[in-house]
Amino acid sequence: MQVNSEPTTQQDSTEELSPESPERKDEHGGRTPARPAVVRQLTAGDAEKAAALRKMKVVALCLLIAMAVVFVVAFALQKQYPWLEYVRAAAEGGMVGALADWFAVTALFRYPMGLKIPHTAIIPRRKDQIGASLGEFVETNFLSEQVVQDKLASINISGKVGSWLSGPGGAERVAKEGAAVIRGTFKVLNDDDVQAVIEGMVRRHLLAPPWGPPVGRMAERIFADGHHHKLVDLLVDRAADWMAANHQTVSRLVTERSPQWVPSFVDGLVGDKVYIELLKFTRAVQDDQQHQVRLSIDKYLTDLAQDLQHDPAMIARAEGIKAQVLGDPEVRELASRTWATIKGALLTAVDDPDSELTVKFKAAVRDFGTRLVTDEELAGKVNAWIGDAAGYLVRTYRSDIAGVITDTVARWDAEETSQKIELQVGKDLQFIRINGTVVGSLAGLAIFTVAHLTFG
Template structure:
């Protein structure tokens, strides 16, 4: 029956006489919080689990429970006194009214005692007697934890619930509005820069260099470069972009010949037969030098020189061979492999990471660097677009929903087991006391209600019985 107060001298909720301290508390059990009423406010006599302690807030709630127990017990004592007085008055011939009052008081006591029993049975055995189906919370703690975990998994971690909740939040729109604020974009940029610097600092250069070198080498070896080089060269020749290079080579060749005339003539003389006279060799050397100088000068000064046209044809043919001639392509691949296998090339590839790392660290540490300014501008642009583009918002919301649904559906058992395993690891006594501290005050109202409702029911039954019984 809802709400009966505790009987005098009988343990109330928490194993106490209604309104009074428990036997353990009265004994001054160790661990009591100074200033808290009895052992009911024992603060840190928890289970060893972080966060599961009997705190000062719990002690304050327990004090409220004690006050309500005193009220419920006082009401029980009041109806007991009323019952005794009404019974005495009825037996003394005071009149019919005494019978009605006695019946109401008697039913009120019954309701109070019944509800005291029901409330106490949640947390312990009433009067210490191991009556079946009492001390429910201590005995059924693990089952309650498992049931709570299953309830959460079925009703809060289902796909429909997660999607509906996230869809109502509007994460994409809110994120866009937040990122569109310059101060927020600055904050995100600074945090990203800090994270980037931290990651680069933690990474070992030797490991990264090895990975980068292997990745570049493997990719270069896997990809055939001849066709790509051929297409590029073909476009260069078609656009005439190589003419500047030819101009530079001709100009440098002319200057070199002017500065090293003696060297050229000595080379010609040195290649002459031994039986020719020296002056003949000299004349031949001078003639060869003059012709060579004239040829290079004409190439330098005449854009339409036949030799230049021959270079164009050669480059065009070579570009075509790079794309279609099997032998040429194979020779290029062999050359590529030889170059990649050289220590000097591998050192250059590996050292590229050091240069990139230093560049990124410097840019990340400078709040006016191009990297950070571009990152900030990108965040502001993304925020503005997210805040106004419903289609993009829908995409972001969909991504978030899919990710959340994947997590809750894939790891639902692990999530719910956190509840059941945590409850199972709690000490039964302390679990009961903590729950009692939080809901015990409301349960005492059940006892009060039981007293009142029982008295009214008893009065009604007594009235009906007398009305129909004559």
């Protein structure tokens, strides 16, 4: 494996693609389309792993060379020194073990010595199948609905979240992030589009339905319960007060409307008489809850409520009043003012950490966090909701999630994939070569010893 052993300060690995990589032959000798050559810049961690891998390769190779030297020396001198036969057998077994394990380790990542021996270069050749198997393994064993729900139930998410929300800084962090979300949302939203939505809602829910019947039903309930009597009392009281305070005004009005031939003293007497009668009348209406005027008002209002519900002419008049009050310009202005008010109020509130909205929001967050910690029933419901939601996501999207592994591995270059995997596990695999050398030596020595004692 060829890797860049010099560490870099780059934190994330990058890939530089060369547009001039040559065509390659596949394992059957056919031409495959040229793929961009990948030059990996190793991170500091990868460079450290590459250095450790090279070191272990050197150790394993040195051990093989040492066995070869011992074998040559022992083989040359074994006739002169018979005990060297045991050393030769041990060295011979060590070389066989070292070579066999070198072949096994190398066959995982590439063709040994470039020879396309069957069942070698397993990772480059079967990269896609390995990715698919890994994705299937993760989907089957890790993305199980029951596994996810059991794990979530064991960590008590509601309790941890509640402790954080009720603790110092939790509510402030939520309020801060919420304010950022609101500000970002207002920046993204187009004012004209929002106003158009509000205008559409006003037209659909406020202007499109006829006003007469619902207003009539509401008025009927109000009049039946007598809630309008306080308004009538207010009007009668104001009329009586005005009458008591405007004697001269009533007298002047009578004088102005009397014939010119009537003497002035007569106008004064008539004006006083009219004022007195009007004052008596208003006081009588004020004092008598069953006065004919009050009863007439009640009957008029009751009839009006019925007409608003059932009389087509009255319903049409109500619609005409609605059209006059809320025409197109008025609706647009209403939508514009509504959005401007909501937007301004929210932006002002979220920008001020001491605003009433922010303070109440933080208090609500802390209270909710405290309840999550102390209220076992609420905590259980929240944990159940989280578990159900996670179960639904896993049940619905488990194949898509596992597909990320399969698709990612499929996009990797075969040689690049082999290098990545060898970089992660190659150091440990080199111990197989070392162990093979040691075990081969012991096995060779044991076999030769048994054979020599048995047949020698």
